[in-house]
Amino acid sequence: MQDNATPENFDVVIVGRGPVGATLANLLGLCGVRTLVLEREARAYHLPRAVHFDDECMRVFQTIGLADAILPHVILSPGMLFLDADGRMLLDWSRPQTLTPMGWHLSYRFHQPELEDVLIGGLSRWPHVALRNRCDVFALDQDERGVRVRYEDLSNGKLTEVHAAYVIGCDGARSLVRRFIGSGMDDLGFHERWLVIDVLLKRARDDLGDYSLQHCDPARPATYVRGTGTRRRWEITVLPDEDSQEVAQPAKVWNLLSRWITPDDAEIERAAVYTFHSAIAQQWRNGRLLLAGDSAHQTPPFLGQGMCAGIRDAANLAWKLDAIIRGGASSELLDTYQSERLPHVREFIELAIRLGGLINTKAIEAGLAAGEPRENAPVKLEVKKPLLGPGLAPCDLPLAGDLAPQFELRDGSRSDDQVGYSHVLFVANAAALSLRPALVQTGLKILNSDDAPAIGDWLRKHDIIAALVRPDRYVRGTARNEAELDQLIAAIQPLACVPSAA
Numbered sequence: 129m130q131d132n133a134t135p136e137n138f139d140v141v142i143v144g145r146g147p148v149g150a151t152l153a154n155l156l157g158l159c160g161v162r163t164l165v166l167e168r169e170a171r172a173y174h175l176p177r178a179v180h181f182d183d184e185c186m187r188v189f190q191t192i193g194l195a196d197a198i199l200p201h202v203i204l205s206p207g208m209l210f211l212d213a214d215g216r217m218l219l220d221w222s223r224p225q226t227l228t229p230m231g232w233h234l235s236y237r238f239h240q241p242e243l244e245d246v247l248i249g250g251l252s253r254w255p256h257v258a259l260r261n262r263c264d265v266f267a268l269d270q271d272e273r274g275v276r277v278r279y280e281d282l283s284n285g286k287l288t289e290v291h292a293a294y295v296i297g298c299d300g301a302r303s304l305v306r307r308f309i310g311s312g313m314d315d316l317g318f319h320e321r322w323l324v325i326d327v328l329l330k331r332a333r334d335d336l337g338d339y340s341l342q343h344c345d346p347a348r349p350a351t352y353v354r355g356t357g358t359r360r361r362w363e364i365t366v367l368p369d370e371d372s373q374e375v376a377q378p379a380k381v382w383n384l385l386s387r388w389i390t391p392d393d394a395e396i397e398r399a400a401v402y403t404f405h406s407a408i409a410q411q412w413r414n415g416r417l418l419l420a421g422d423s424a425h426q427t428p429p430f431l432g433q434g435m436c437a438g439i440r441d442a443a444n445l446a447w448k449l450d451a452i453i454r455g456g457a458s459s460e461l462l463d464t465y466q467s468e469r470l471p472h473v474r475e476f477i478e479l480a481i482r483l484g485g486l487i488n489t490k491a492i493e494a495g496l497a498a499g500e501p502r503e504n505a506p507v508k509l510e511v512k513k514p515l516l517g518p519g520l521a522p523c524d525l526p527l528a529g530d531l532a533p534q535f536e537l538r539d540g541s542r543s544d545d546q547v548g549y550s551h552v553l554f555v556a557n558a559a560a561l562s563l564r565p566a567l568v569q570t571g572l573k574i575l576n577s578d579d580a581p582a583i584g585d586w587l588r589k590h591d592i593i594a595a596l597v598r599p600d601r602y603v604r605g606t607a608r609n610e611a612e613l614d615q616l617i618a619a620i621q622p623l624a625c626v627p628s629a630a
């Protein structure tokens with residue numbers, strides 16, 4: 129071990145700069161938290177992975193000021209259709225092409241390495257955030273004062289140690305941080321090998337279509353996804369007697385693709401066999417060590433929600449870390465992280481498993497039961513976002529655990545841009561607050577019906593006169609009357625206000 133007289137100190141060390149680590153680092157950068165990101169690899173992961181993210185993720189990217197940089201790399205998705213072996217539609221998961229209450233579209237297609245490049249590029253805006261590539265973390269020792277993080281710089285073999293108040297393991301499915309936390313995994317039962325193939329079209333093949341297609345064919349279940357640009361994706365089940373290496377050889381790949389496409393149409397960009405797992409870590413935190421992203425949960429990709437769940441983890445966690453590190457809040461705040469996030473991600477994973485049962489035709493009825501039956505039409509699927517699990521919001525109040533909408537304000541700006549990564553109080557009647565000086569002292573941002581009539585409409589729809597919304601846009605508390613508004617205000621700690629990145 130190198131003789132480090134005074135190891136560098138950071139508030140937070142993030143292990144791994146995949147999409148979750150990079151998003152978390154941007155959020156902490158926005159907060160002003162001194163952060164070091166340590167990444168084993170020199171560049172972004174080279175094999176095909178995520179192709180879809182949702183409106184809530186885009187809202188997080190908006191928060192970190194990178195939505196405009198991401199938009200040129202995405203296309204809108206019309207949705208996903210599930211077809212039986214004869215091509216008949218079983219389930220219709222079309223997505224509306226209008227903006228959702230999040231202020232973005234419900235479904236974006238993208239290429240994960242391009243998104244990661246934007247997220248990593250965004251880190252250079254924060255002088256207090258450092259990224260060190262080719263640094264392999266191998267040991268973590270924590271005590272009541274902090275965590276000693278030891279890593280090897282793979283470019284020269286040098287061993288280094290740094291100290292941090294908190295370490296976040298965004299280090300993927302085989303997480304080292306999870307091992308140091310000592311957490312086991314709850315296995316949700318889905319494990320299947322799938323061959324994932326990305327091709328680049330050499331000529332137009334508009335007939336392949338823009339919808340994602342799930343071929344629920346008992347002989348060989350398969351997925352088609354239209355990617356961005358000329359990229360097209362097929363995910364094809366690997367049969368039990370097939371060898372993972374052999375099935376990914378070009379001749380075999382073209383043979384499997386021959387139903388849809390030939391070498392005259394496209395070239396293979398990448399082909400790799402993945403085992404899709406469904407698992408959730410039992411313990412997301414041990415003292416100063418925490419997990420986020422694939423280190424905490426893994427899902428089959430049928431809903432396109434694996435990375436999205438990790439982005440939500442980051443948005444839930446960063447403001448809590450900031451409140452503790454810079455705002456003096458109790459570290460007990462971190463106990464709400466797993467309690468809120470785990471039930472939410474579990475619901476998505478369970479739905480992905482149900483849809484997996486429809487695709488592999490092993491549990492067709494259960495899969496179809498996830499949607500709404502219609503007369504003379506395929507079952508219609510609409511995926512409602514789960515609520516946060518128990519945490520900061522009292523469960524008996526309206527909107528507990530739900531996301532607040534993003535409002536377009538009278539001046540043409542959007543509420544998230546005005547609020548930044550901070551708490552905001554939405555109130556129907558601004559005059560009601562003038563008699564509450566305690567509120568002024570908190571420095572809390574306040575928006576009311578005069579800023580956007582839709583704020584009043586939303587509050588009235590839920591029979592409330594005010595809603596306190598957290599930096600991750602989830603409702604922290606609501607008030608149905610003046611007495612509850614007083615309680616809500618009394619409960620507001622001095623809240624760290626973070627500027628907008630827009």
Ligand SMILES: Cc1cc2nc3c(=O)[nH]c(=O)nc-3n(C[C@H](O)[C@H](O)[C@H](O)COP(=O)(O)OP(=O)(O)OC[C@H]3O[C@@H](n4cnc5c(N)ncnc54)[C@H](O)[C@@H]3O)c2cc1C
Binds near residue numbers: 146176177263402423
């Ligand atoms: C075929 C496929 C399709 C998918 N489709 C979708 C989709 O459409 N939508 C979606 O939301 N999700 C999808 N996913 C899931 C998504 O790709 C993952 O959830 C996401 O990449 C997880 O991000 P992460 O940052 O948590 O982990 P990773 O991306 O795995 O990043 C972890 C990082 O940590 C680094 N690391 C690990 N250990 C150490 C260490 N000891 N020291 C330093 N660095 C370390 C690794 O090098 C890596 O860069 C898909 C996945 C697959 C396989």
